[in-house]
Amino acid sequence: MAQPTETGRIRVNGHDMPLGAATVADFLAQQAVDVDQRGIAVALNGSVVPRSAWGATALRPGDNIEIVRVMQGG
Amino acid sequence: MSDPLVIAGREFKSRLFLGTAGYPNRQLMLDAIAASGTEMVTASIRRISLAGDDESLLNLIPKHIQFLPNTAGCQTAKDAVLTAELAREALGTNWIKLEVIGDRELLYPDTEELVHATEMLVSKGFVVLPYCTEDPVVCRKLADAGAVAVMPLGSPIGSGLGVCNHHLIEIICARSPVPVVLDAGIGTASDAAIAMELGCSAVLLNTAVSKARDPVMMATSMRAAVEAGRGSQLAGRIPKIAQAEPSSPQFGLVGT
Numbered sequence: 001m002a003q004p005t006e007t008g009r010i011r012v013n014g015h016d017m018p019l020g021a022a023t024v025a026d027f028l029a030q031q032a033v034d035v036d037q038r039g040i041a042v043a044l045n046g047s048v049v050p051r052s053a054w055g056a057t058a059l060r061p062g063d064n065i066e067i068v069r070v071m072q073g074g
Numbered sequence: 075m076s077d078p079l080v081i082a083g084r085e086f087k088s089r090l091f092l093g094t095a096g097y098p099n100r101q102l103m104l105d106a107i108a109a110s111g112t113e114m115v116t117a118s119i120r121r122i123s124l125a126g127d128d129e130s131l132l133n134l135i136p137k138h139i140q141f142l143p144n145t146a147g148c149q150t151a152k153d154a155v156l157t158a159e160l161a162r163e164a165l166g167t168n169w170i171k172l173e174v175i176g177d178r179e180l181l182y183p184d185t186e187e188l189v190h191a192t193e194m195l196v197s198k199g200f201v202v203l204p205y206c207t208e209d210p211v212v213c214r215k216l217a218d219a220g221a222v223a224v225m226p227l228g229s230p231i232g233s234g235l236g237v238c239n240h241h242l243i244e245i246i247c248a249r250s251p252v253p254v255v256l257d258a259g260i261g262t263a264s265d266a267a268i269a270m271e272l273g274c275s276a277v278l279l280n281t282a283v284s285k286a287r288d289p290v291m292m293a294t295s296m297r298a299a300v301e302a303g304r305g306s307q308l309a310g311r312i313p314k315i316a317q318a319e320p321s322s323p324q325f326g327l328v329g330t
Contacts, residue, residue, distance in 0.1 A: 069121075
């Protein structure tokens with residue numbers, strides 16, 4: 001039996017997850033990431049997605065997304 | 075005396091750059107930053123926790139202080155470049171403290187990857203400050219690759235061993251076409267003063283302050299040490315000699 005498309009999976013910060021969002025912005029909203037806070041950045045398949053493009057950037061099965069923030073550091 | 079440090083056209087009155095990691099709590103970090111007089115603090119870029127994170131560091135640091143994001147922990151030029159690009163997006167700065175680590179125990183820089191990453195980031199418009207070994211040849215290659223400053227280690231990160239090789243740091247400072255920032259290994263105020271006396275343009279430290287018993291008092295001491303070391307360097311120290319040289323007059327001695 002063919003896998004329905006809803007069970008496509010993506011990799012998020014190194015973890016496998018089911019893909020249930022159409023765009024980067026949808027995904028962040030689903031994960032309850034406060035998208036208005038400063039200091040957040042997203043890379044999709046090794047390339048940075050500027051904040052202004054989050055709403056228009058589609059997610060596809062197999063995508064690798066990194067969501068990072070500014071933290072303390074030396 | 076006005077003695078600003080200029081890196082990539084940006085003027086700094088303070089020659090002390092401070093890390094933001096490892097303080098007992100956020101208030102002590104903020105108090106230590108204030109006490110240090112620093113105008114640039116480092117930060118890291120890490121994956122968010124989907125379970126929720128603390129308040130962003132960005133909202134806490136006073137506006138007049140510049141962020142210098144790092145690529146700490148990266149082991150390849152590729153990862154460091156992506157981290158730098160994420161930092162630029164997250165912080166709106168093209169400044170980057172470039173770390174490419176080749177040994178996890180020593181946290182020693184991987185020189186080949188570091189030079190390569192510097193070239194790549196410079197070509198992408200970044201202002202690159204690489205953390206590097208205390209090697210004059212490496213420092214020259216980094217400057218040739220377009221680094222705006224070089225940041226040789228005094229000793230391994232967090233070791234508190236101070237400046238282990240005075241002569242090499244002095245040689246690097248004398249030869250470098252770009253400012254030299256002593257980065258890593260500072261344990262106490264005298265280490266920072268020595269780095270400045272050897273000719274460094276600035277000192278970057280974190281653990282020496284954040285893990286001190288009293289971080290705010292240590293930040294105050296580091297500020298004084300960097301200023302004292304810089305002053306001594308500019309004033310010109312006396313040469314070292316192997317014999318005594320009397321400071322009092324040699325004539326008119328009583329009883330002769």
